Amino acid sequence: MLDDTDRRLLRYYQDDPTLTPGELAERARVTHATCARRLERLREAGVIRATRAVINxxxxxxxxxxxxxxxxxxxxxxxxxxxxxxxxxxxxxxxxxxxxxxxxxxxxxxxxxxxxxxxxxxxxxxxxxxxxxxxxxxxxxxxxxxxxxxx
Missing domain, CATH: 3.30.70.920 (Lrp/AsnC effector binding domain/regulation of amino acid metabolism (RAM) domain)
Structure with missing residues (x-):
């Protein structure tokens, strides 16, 4: 289901969900359009459920x-x-x-x-x-x- 690009995006995204799409694309070494398209697909598939604040x-x-x-x-x-x-x-x-x-x-x-x-x-x-x-x-x-x- 996930390829290396998806895994790379998820690894950086879960490490820092505050990254802008441009920063995430740059770290994952993909274009901005590829990053946006893949993140949307991962959300639609339920892989990315939410971005949230973790309160201490x-x-x-x-x-x-x-x-x-x-x-x-x-x-x-x-x-x-x-x-x-x-x-x-x-x-x-x-x-x-x-x-x-x-x-x-x-x-x-x-x-x-x-x-x-x-x-x-x-x-x-x-x-x-x-x-x-x-x-x-x-x-x-x-x-x-x-x-x-x-x-």
Missing amino acids: WRALGYEVEVSLRITLDKTNPRAFDEFTAAARDVPEVVEIQSFLGRVDVRLSVIARDMAQYQQIYRSAILTLPHIADIEALMHVARIKSDEALPL
Whole structure:
């Protein structure tokens, strides 16, 4: 699906998405028109999903991150859909992942401090529907967080 030119464009683009089309074309050693055409094709194919800002939550005062591993009550066939719909409405839930196995869902929750986390946990998390079991893991350090692909 991808040729060497596509990979080169993606490698430079994911390294610095603020590059102008001209700068990206120059680094990838293609013409401006080729660069624009290929980027559009990669967007249409869903390879490039978005260009976004990555916010450092700690710089904004969020000092607590907790990973909640949740097992749902599987006696209700709508449990997963109802749970995830409700979890999406909790602003402090910054990530929702689903799994196969003992754990059904993992939520990543941020808070400014432990007092705020406790308030969020009691008022927003524990009230989510269909929770059968919940395990909290306090985030200590992010060792690697890289969405860049080895192109």
